[in-house]
Amino acid sequence: MSAVPSTRPSRTPAILVLEDGRTFRGESYGALGETVGEAVFSTGMTGYQETLTDPSYRRQVVVMTAPHVGNTGVNTEDPESGRIWVAGYVVRDPARVASSWRATRTLEEELSEQGVVGISGIDTRALTRHLRERGAMRVGISSVSEDAETLLATVQAAPQMSGADLAGEVTTAEPYVVPAIGDKQLTVAAVDLGIKSMTPQRMAERGIEVHVLPADATLEQVHATGADGVFFSNGPGDPAATTDAVGLLQEVLRDRTPFFGICFGNQMLGRALGLQTFKLKYGHRGINQPVMDRTTGKVEVTAHNHGFAVEWPTDLDTSVATPYGKASVSHVCLNDDVVEGLEVRDADGELLAFSVQYHPEAAAGPHDAEYLFDRFADLMHARRNPGSDAEGTAL
Numbered sequence: 001m002s003a004v005p006s007t008r009p010s011r012t013p014a015i016l017v018l019e020d021g022r023t024f025r026g027e028s029y030g031a032l033g034e035t036v037g038e039a040v041f042s043t044g045m046t047g048y049q050e051t052l053t054d055p056s057y058r059r060q061v062v063v064m065t066a067p068h069v070g071n072t073g074v075n076t077e078d079p080e081s082g083r084i085w086v087a088g089y090v091v092r093d094p095a096r097v098a099s100s101w102r103a104t105r106t107l108e109e110e111l112s113e114q115g116v117v118g119i120s121g122i123d124t125r126a127l128t129r130h131l132r133e134r135g136a137m138r139v140g141i142s143s144v145s146e147d148a149e150t151l152l153a154t155v156q157a158a159p160q161m162s163g164a165d166l167a168g169e170v171t172t173a174e175p176y177v178v179p180a181i182g183d184k185q186l187t188v189a190a191v192d193l194g195i196k197s198m199t200p201q202r203m204a205e206r207g208i209e210v211h212v213l214p215a216d217a218t219l220e221q222v223h224a225t226g227a228d229g230v231f232f233s234n235g236p237g238d239p240a241a242t243t244d245a246v247g248l249l250q251e252v253l254r255d256r257t258p259f260f261g262i263c264f265g266n267q268m269l270g271r272a273l274g275l276q277t278f279k280l281k282y283g284h285r286g287i288n289q290p291v292m293d294r295t296t297g298k299v300e301v302t303a304h305n306h307g308f309a310v311e312w313p314t315d316l317d318t319s320v321a322t323p324y325g326k327a328s329v330s331h332v333c334l335n336d337d338v339v340e341g342l343e344v345r346d347a348d349g350e351l352l353a354f355s356v357q358y359h360p361e362a363a364a365g366p367h368d369a370e371y372l373f374d375r376f377a378d379l380m381h382a383r384r385n386p387g388s389d390a391e392g393t394a395l
């Protein structure tokens with residue numbers, strides 16, 4: 001199918017009300033109804049399907065800064081999970097026709113089918129500037145009532161993102177295995193805190209068999225997979241509220257099992273090491289964020305989706321002694337100096353664990369950071385074959 005004509009019904013008026021009372025009036029987009037969540041903006045010009053299906057967006061209403069959304073419809077290849085997770089969707093100007101050889105339906109049809117309430121035809125630039133100046137805040141969208149006062153009361157009664165423990169709401173109910181592509185060389189236990197499907201895929205491409213485990217996995221379950229390494233995924237909510245996963249990670253670190261974490265996994269590593277996390281004013285969400293690898297000085301253009309970050313207790317050049325080894329900041333965001341990566345080494349300088357706050361799986365986004373999956377594979381190979389220089393050459 002190359003061009004899917006929109007079957008948009010005639011527009012229903014809709015309102016968007018922020019918790020500080022600012023109100024925008026537009027038209028319904030997707031399902032009719034009412035929804036609340038945390039308003040955040042994403043600057044990605046492409047990749048809306050990956051954004052919508054990223055479980056890290058649980059309870060968030062996503063504002064797209066790209067003015068046209070839906071141009072290529074939806075397809076069966078790009079979802080990062082089995083469903084749309086955003087709590088609501090805000091676009092300026094939805095495409096009237098979906099045009100792509102891969103499209104199976106329009107974005108609005110998909111939103112409607114999955115019951116996702118959205119709003120279109122509002123000034124998303126003004127809304128984004130407001131969020132940038134005032135910070136991420138709770139929001140409501142309604143296409144069933146135009147009464148802003150009532151919606152404001154609902155928004156103000158909604159739970160905050162700070163303190164929200166959400167991994168249990170998005171994790172897999174049962175463990176599953178993503179087989180290695182080609183010869184199986186390594187096994188990874190991946191703790192699913194809201195994992196995107198491209199992450200095990202990137203590992204599988206490197207000969208890694210990935211055992212995806214629920215968020216409440218125990219160390220026994222991890223060991224039962226025969227894992228060479230442990231991975232913690234991205235995920236929704238406040239890292240400070242997700243304490244069980246931190247406990248598991250501390251056991252993994254105590255075992256000296258090679259560890260790699262992405263996004264929420266980076267925050268989990270920080271907290272397992274005894275560091276604090278904090279809420280950013282409006283977060284990083286998009287696919288063109290500049291990050292510097294502090295070991296090489298090389299700058300990567302990277303995909304981000306985070307509202308919290310690890311707080312470094314001293315200047316970024318200084319390492320911190322932890323019960324599990326010496327921790328340091330491996331990557332930093334060049335826009336605002338936010339910690340974008342951590343690594344932990346033992347007294348001999350051997351790498352034990354590392355993580356990044358951004359998305360090397362690149363779904364959507366540039367592929368600059370794919371080397372991190374190679375680094376994880378090299379770390380596990382080096383641990384299996386002590387004395388080999390696999391780790392040294394890779395790092």
Ligand SMILES: NC(=O)CC[C@H](N)C(=O)O
Binds near residue numbers: 234236238306307
């Ligand atoms: N993509 C993620 O893993 C997000 C992590 C965390 N929920 C945050 O907003 O910072």
